[in-house]
Amino acid sequence: MEKTPEELYREREKRVLDAIALKKPDRVPVMAMFSFFPAKYSGVTIREIMYDPEKQWKAYWRTMIEFEPDMDQNPFALRYLGPLLETLDFRQLKWPGHGISGNFSYQFVEGEYMMADEYEEFLFDPTDFMIRKYWPRVFGSLGGFRKISPPRHIVTYAMGMSFGFAPFNTPEVAAGLDALKKAGERSMEIASYAASYTLEAKKAGFPMQYGGFTQAPFDTLGDYFRGTKGLMLDMYRRPKEVIRACEKLLILMRDTAVGAAAASGNPRIFIPIHKGLDGFMSMEQFHTFFWPTLKDLMVALINAGLVPCPLWEGDCTSRLSTIGEIPAGRAWYGFEATDIFRAKEILGDRVCIKGNVPLSMMATGTPEDVKAYCKKLIDIVGRDGGYILDAAASLDNAKVENVRAMFEFTKEYGVY
Amino acid sequence: MNDKLINLMADLQEEETMKMVGELIEAGSDPVTILDDARKAMELVGKRFEQCEYFIPDLMMAGEILQGISKVVKPRIKQAQVGSRKGKVLIGTVAGDIHDIGKDIVTFMLDVSGYDVLDIGIDVPAETFVEKTREFAPQVVALSGFLTLAFDSMKQTVEALERAGLRGGLKIMIGGGQMDDEVRKYVRADAYGKDAVAAVNLCREWIGG
Numbered sequence: 216m217e218k219t220p221e222e223l224y225r226e227r228e229k230r231v232l233d234a235i236a237l238k239k240p241d242r243v244p245v246m247a248m249f250s251f252f253p254a255k256y257s258g259v260t261i262r263e264i265m266y267d268p269e270k271q272w273k274a275y276w277r278t279m280i281e282f283e284p285d286m287d288q289n290p291f292a293l294r295y296l297g298p299l300l301e302t303l304d305f306r307q308l309k310w311p312g313h314g315i316s317g318n319f320s321y322q323f324v325e326g327e328y329m330m331a332d333e334y335e336e337f338l339f340d341p342t343d344f345m346i347r348k349y350w351p352r353v354f355g356s357l358g359g360f361r362k363i364s365p366p367r368h369i370v371t372y373a374m375g376m377s378f379g380f381a382p383f384n385t386p387e388v389a390a391g392l393d394a395l396k397k398a399g400e401r402s403m404e405i406a407s408y409a410a411s412y413t414l415e416a417k418k419a420g421f422p423m424q425y426g427g428f429t430q431a432p433f434d435t436l437g438d439y440f441r442g443t444k445g446l447m448l449d450m451y452r453r454p455k456e457v458i459r460a461c462e463k464l465l466i467l468m469r470d471t472a473v474g475a476a477a478a479s480g481n482p483r484i485f486i487p488i489h490k491g492l493d494g495f496m497s498m499e500q501f502h503t504f505f506w507p508t509l510k511d512l513m514v515a516l517i518n519a520g521l522v523p524c525p526l527w528e529g530d531c532t533s534r535l536s537t538i539g540e541i542p543a544g545r546a547w548y549g550f551e552a553t554d555i556f557r558a559k560e561i562l563g564d565r566v567c568i569k570g571n572v573p574l575s576m577m578a579t580g581t582p583e584d585v586k587a588y589c590k591k592l593i594d595i596v597g598r599d600g601g602y603i604l605d606a607a608a609s610l611d612n613a614k615v616e617n618v619r620a621m622f623e624f625t626k627e628y629g630v631y
Numbered sequence: 632m633n634d635k636l637i638n639l640m641a642d643l644q645e646e647e648t649m650k651m652v653g654e655l656i657e658a659g660s661d662p663v664t665i666l667d668d669a670r671k672a673m674e675l676v677g678k679r680f681e682q683c684e685y686f687i688p689d690l691m692m693a694g695e696i697l698q699g700i701s702k703v704v705k706p707r708i709k710q711a712q713v714g715s716r717k718g719k720v721l722i723g724t725v726a727g728d729i730h731d732i733g734k735d736i737v738t739f740m741l742d743v744s745g746y747d748v749l750d751i752g753i754d755v756p757a758e759t760f761v762e763k764t765r766e767f768a769p770q771v772v773a774l775s776g777f778l779t780l781a782f783d784s785m786k787q788t789v790e791a792l793e794r795a796g797l798r799g800g801l802k803i804m805i806g807g808g809q810m811d812d813e814v815r816k817y818v819r820a821d822a823y824g825k826d827a828v829a830a831v832n833l834c835r836e837w838i839g840g
Contacts, residue, residue: 309729314729315727315729315754316726316727316754317726317727319727319728319780320778320780322728322729322730322778324729325730325731325732443732444691444732447687447688447691447692448688448691448692448695450688451643451645451688451692452645494686494687494826495686495687495688496686496687496688497684497685497686497688497689500686500688529808573811573813574779574809575779575782575809575810575811575813575814575817576813578779578782578817579782579813579814579816579817580813609779611778611779611780612779612780612782612783613779
């Protein structure tokens with residue numbers, strides 16, 4: 216008798232949870248970060264995906280139903296962004312029609328959104344710094360907030376209140392407040408689509424990979440505030456401030472994940488790792504600047520009942536012994552270009568491993584190449600469980616037949 | 632040659648290096664010699680990078696120090712004294728991709744290694760590569776890309792150079808985030824370089840210097 220969607224949901228979820236707990240499931244779980252692959256697969260443009268929630272729903276739904284991943288990703292939070300980006304005049308992304316020519320995915324705009332001499336201001340009162348300095352830089356529509364005075368100055372009738380609200384009467388600040396209200400509507404719409412999608416997917420038998428997103432404090436500081444170059448130079452010029460900022464961000468990064476998991480009811484937290492990799496810093500710098508607050512973040516999440524799911528982008532083979540220092544069986548580690556076979560040797564009894572069919576193979580190779588690589592992954596990394604098969608990172612430009620080969624082969628050959 | 636200056640800079644001691652450069656200028660040292668020493672320090676930095684003692688932040692820091700020295704020293708050098716270049720390299724990030732950190736490091740390392748580098752920016756259409764190759768007449772074209780979307784853009788760029796009859800005698804190298812030798816075959820470039828020093832070594836092999 217055919218299984219009900221409810222049975223399939225439980226079966227898929229258990230398969231993945233067993234792998235996370237370092238047990239041997241019924242077969243190797245398989246999933247993917249489809250990213251913008253569903254656009255090409257369904258014959259719609261990336262711009263349509265970003266601006267039309269119904270088209271987005273259809274494209275991602277079809278991909279999920281046809282490839283049947285053991286866990287899928289809810290697309291709305293990171294894909295249905297067009298109207299919100301426009302409302303805010305967002306400066307940290309370029310997207311089709313806004314700085315990206317052609318049918319390509321949106322991309323991050325590197326920059327110093329916090330200056331080298333602003334660490335103290337950030338550390339003293341991060342929220343004030345963000346509203347009055349950072350937001351005006353990353354959201355063009357909130358430029359007027361440069362004019363308001365620090366909220367902490369408005370204490371009571373005798374202190375700040377009488378004159379303190381005057382800036383809110385200026386056209387620039389009023390325009391910012393208006394944009395915030397519109398952004399609120401957009402956010403509500405994204406949240407509502409995201410919640411419905413997760414619910415409908417559940418009814419159809421598919422759990423979601425992630426219930427929230429956070430980042431290593433050092434990555435947050437480098438990606439969004441100081442810029443890659445700025446932060447790399449800060450490690451030499453103001454190392455103490457970098458460490459203090461990471462410690463401050465640790466609390467923000469923990470709370471954002473805990474809040475998201477509570478809202479979604481899903482404990483798995485996606486953590487893309489960007490700047491701590493081999494080549495991006497020395498081992499000493501990794502131990503000084505990157506790992507302490509990332510480890511604290513992951514342990515804090517685990518203690519809060521969550522499951523950290525970092526994707527170690529690039530190559531972090533030299534870090535493998537260090538990054539095993541977290542409680543066993545409580546996370547999954549996705550690897551991109553790391554020697555995943557070595558990862559199994561070093562981390563096999565600590566953490567569930569996920570990955571890593573190379574994107575170059577997914578985009579330029581043949582189904583036979585993909586199957587041969589998956590076989591090796593299942594034979595070696597999948598031995599005795601604790602493993603999830605996935606591509607190395609986002610599938611955006613993968614060939615359809617290669618994606619099909621990855622899923623079909625794993626479901627057939629990956630049975631324990 | 633001033634070993635102390637070379638070592639200070641190669642050890643990335645920014646403050647001490649700049650202090651010493653200031654003192655040397657004050658004492659009437661030849662600015663050309665100071666710049667030569669800075670280049671020697673950069674060679675050491677490159678070697679340490681190759682030997683995995685140094686990493687990307689170290690290259691960036693070395694670049695900052697070199698820029699600091701150049702700012703002080705270059706106004707004191709007469710144009711005629713600037714040495715001739717070893718060969719020409721055209722570099723750019725291919726169409727659709729707006730990433731520039733890797734490209735900028737490669738450009739910088741090629742420049743300090745003595746090559747005449749023309750950086751034509753990010754999200755560069757294949758036709759622009761063709762046009763600039765025709766104008767600049769480089770021996771090497773370097774295609775940069777961070778994302779998988781760059782695979783096809785690189786392929787189209789190589790094909791456009793072929794169609795324009797510029798491929799013969801031209802060496803093409805690729806590099807960046809998702810690139811590897813499989814992609815090199817797919818786009819039909821001559822080589823894939825995994826980092827900035829690999830790019831310099833490829834140029835040395837192809838055009839000498």
